Amino acid sequence: MSKIVILTPPAHGHINPTLPVAQELVQRGQQVVYYNTEEFRPAIERTGALFREYPTELLSSEQIRQALQGGNMINIPVLLLRATEKLLPFLLPALERELPDLLFFDSIAVWGKMAATLLNVRSASSLATLVFDERSLQITPRKLWLLLRQSIPNAPALIRAGLRLRRQYGPGSFPFGQPLFPMRGELNLVFSTRSLQPDLPLFDDTFRFVGPSINEQARADTETLELPQCANSHGKPLIYISLGTIHHAQSLFYKKCFEMFADFPARFILAAGTATDLVELAPIPTNFEVYTTVPQLQLLRQADLFITHGGINSVHEGLYYGVPLLVIPQQFEQMMNGYCAAKRGAALVIDDQVLWGRVDMATLGQALESMLTDARYAQAAGSMQKELQATGGYKQAADELQAYIRQPAFPPSLDR
Numbered sequence: 001m002s003k004i005v006i007l008t009p010p011a012h013g014h015i016n017p018t019l020p021v022a023q024e025l026v027q028r029g030q031q032v033v034y035y036n037t038e039e040f041r042p043a044i045e046r047t048g049a050l051f052r053e054y055p056t057e058l059l060s061s062e063q064i065r066q067a068l069q070g071g072n073m074i075n076i077p078v079l080l081l082r083a084t085e086k087l088l089p090f091l092l093p094a095l096e097r098e099l100p101d102l103l104f105f106d107s108i109a110v111w112g113k114m115a116a117t118l119l120n121v122r123s124a125s126s127l128a129t130l131v132f133d134e135r136s137l138q139i140t141p142r143k144l145w146l147l148l149r150q151s152i153p154n155a156p157a158l159i160r161a162g163l164r165l166r167r168q169y170g171p172g173s174f175p176f177g178q179p180l181f182p183m184r185g186e187l188n189l190v191f192s193t194r195s196l197q198p199d200l201p202l203f204d205d206t207f208r209f210v211g212p213s214i215n216e217q218a219r220a221d222t223e224t225l226e227l228p229q230c231a232n233s234h235g236k237p238l239i240y241i242s243l244g245t246i247h248h249a250q251s252l253f254y255k256k257c258f259e260m261f262a263d264f265p266a267r268f269i270l271a272a273g274t275a276t277d278l279v280e281l282a283p284i285p286t287n288f289e290v291y292t293t294v295p296q297l298q299l300l301r302q303a304d305l306f307i308t309h310g311g312i313n314s315v316h317e318g319l320y321y322g323v324p325l326l327v328i329p330q331q332f333e334q335m336m337n338g339y340c341a342a343k344r345g346a347a348l349v350i351d352d353q354v355l356w357g358r359v360d361m362a363t364l365g366q367a368l369e370s371m372l373t374d375a376r377y378a379q380a381a382g383s384m385q386k387e388l389q390a391t392g393g394y395k396q397a398a399d400e401l402q403a404y405i406r407q408p409a410f411p412p413s414l415d416r
Contacts, residue, residue, distance in 0.1 A: 002405045003031045005100040007091075007112035009080070010037040010054070010061040012245045013313050014106045014128045015044075017191040020215035020394035021126075021401070023047035028398065033098060035091070037061065047218060055090060059083040065246050073331050074150040076108070077180055081161035084110040088169070091115050101405050107182030114165070114173050116185065123185035124401055127192075129312050131182055132336050136198035142355055146332070187404045189397050192316065193387060196340045208400050211391020212316035216297045218394075237304035237372055240323075242271040242296065243330065244309045251280055253359060258285050260361050261368075269299060297321075304378075305371055310334035310349070315341055322385035324377040326367055329354050345380030 004025060008014050015036065022032045026048035034049040037056050044051045059079075067075040088111055095103070095115055103119075105112020107127045116123035137143065165174045182188070188207045190197065197209070241257065243250055254272060261268060262285035271294045272278060284290055296314075300306065300321040308314045310327040315337050318325050325347035327338030335354045341347035348367050352359050371377045392399070 001029055001031055002101040002402075003033065003098065004102045004104055004401065004405075005095065005098055006032065006034045006049070006104045007109050007115070008034075008036060008106040008126070009064065009109055010040060010059060011064050012061075013311050014108065014126075015040055016313055017128045017213035017394075018104075018106075018126055019043060019047050020213050020218040021397045022049045023215065023218050024394050024398040025401065028402070030402070033100070052094070054087065058086040058090070068246050068331060073333055074154045078154050078157045078161065080108060080110050081158065081165065084114065085161065085164060085168075087111040088114060088118075092118065095119055095121070102401065103185075104401065105183065105185070107184070107188075110174075110180075110183060113183040113185070114169065117173055118169060122405065124187040124189060124404060125183055125185040127182050127188060127190040129182075129333065130192060130197050130337060130340060131200060131202060132198060132333075133200050133202070136200065137336065138339075143332075146355070187400060189400060191393075191397070192312070193391060195344065195387065196315075198340065208396070209391075210396040210400065211393045212320055212388055213394040213397060214297070214317060214320055215394055237266045238302055239266050239268045239305045239307065239368070240271075240294075240296075240299055240303040241268060241307040242294075242309070242314065243273065243328070244311045244314060245273070246311075246330075251276055254281055254290075256359075256361050257364075258283075258288060260365050261285070262287065264368075266304075266372075269294065269303075271296070305368070307368075310338040310341075312337050315347075316388065319346055319381055319384040320388045322378075322382045324348075324371050324381040326350070326364075326371055328359060328364070341384075344384055345376060346384050348377070 006018055006022060008018055022034060025032050032049040033052055034044045035052045035054055036044060037054050037060055039061055041051050063079060067079045091111055092115060096119065100121055102122045102124060103112060103116040104124045104126060107125045162174055186206060190207055190209045191213045192209060193211055194209050254270060266287065268288045270288060270290045272290055272292060274292055278290055278292065281290060297317060300317055300323050303323045305326060306318040306323045307326045307328065308318060310329040311334055315325060319341065325341055327347050327349045329335035329338055329351060330353055332354060335351050338347055338349035342349050348371055350359060350363055350367060
């Protein structure tokens with residue numbers, strides 16, 4: 001039996017793909033130890049993994065959510081490096097006691113990569129997001145201005161945090177002179193497909209595209225709302241709206257949706273999120289059902305259209321069930337995810353919020369009607385469904401990790 005330690009940030013989008021992998025490894029007889037915050041203990045323990053707690057004051061999901069308010073993703077590297085400074089003194093002695101055969105860390109978990117390097121432990125990286133470079137970003141003047149506006153104020157803090165880590169742990173412990181993310185291991189598991197991910201020089205023979213990691217059983221108890229059977233009433237389409245777990249506090253947008261679609265012949269189900277006061281949304285049109293959270297995978301099995309923020313988990317899950325995506329991104333990465341799905345014909349992207357700070361509701365209304373009446377979107381989503389469901393997913397990920405552990409020798413630089 002091997003011992004695998006998993007290190008991820010306290011964020012649903014980065015944890016969810018690893019849960020089915022952890023459960024599969026445990027069922028195969030591996031010992032899995034999973035470090036995260038107390039908030040995610042129930043979901044992690046349901047996989048059968050042993051839960052270990054990060055000190056919440058060092059990094060929390062709320063800190064990540066606050067850092068992303070306003071859509072500025074450049075806040076995240078600064079937050080992660082500062083968290084790494086605090087987490088490593090806690091993790092290094094803990095991992096020395098664990099004696100893992102493999103560290104499986106998320107590609108933005110800087111502390112995971114550094115711990116593997118400092119402890120000379122085999123490492124594998126979990127890429128829960130797509131990866132983009134300058135070419136694939138298709139930089140326009142507007143996009144360039146947005147990126148510079150977000151990046152420049154954060155650059156000094158980012159550099160200082162990186163220098164502090166290098167001074168404390170040595171120059172080989174922290175990468176400089178190359179892109180910070182994704183943090184890579186000797187094995188890198190991409191929870192997507194080649195057809196969605198832009199082709200980059202980064203991808204060498206250490207990368208495995210295993211496809212979406214989706215297992216309803218691994219998430220069943222995290223989404224406990226019992227919805228009525230969502231069969232389309234009187235032939236009306238079912239439209240699901242969710243802006244994810246970070247950007248969901250959008251009461252004004254939801255009210256505008258009520259106004260725009262109150263008389264539209266469809267059944268709308270809105271997951272408004274835990275930070276939204278449902279009482280403030282009243283009055284709610286009769287063709288809308290509003291919940292704090294919903295069992296997303298169950299609902300996507302029956303939806304005709306998914307209005308989504310474009311987080312990569314939501315993109316994968318919508319397409320995995322053959323649902324066309326109307327993407328309203330709240331930050332740059334989500335916009336790029338939407339473009340990748342749109343390139344396959346399965347999505348339409350309204351990027352007003354990212355580029356201009358607002359969503360034109362008339363444009364949204366036209367887009368919704370177009371996607372429901374143009375059969376090509378559903379056909380493209382159906383094609384993506386077949387492709388994604390044919391991937392190995394979490395089972396292939398477990399295969400890859402086990403095969404890597406069985407390899408007889410480390411690369412020379414990592415010999416223990």
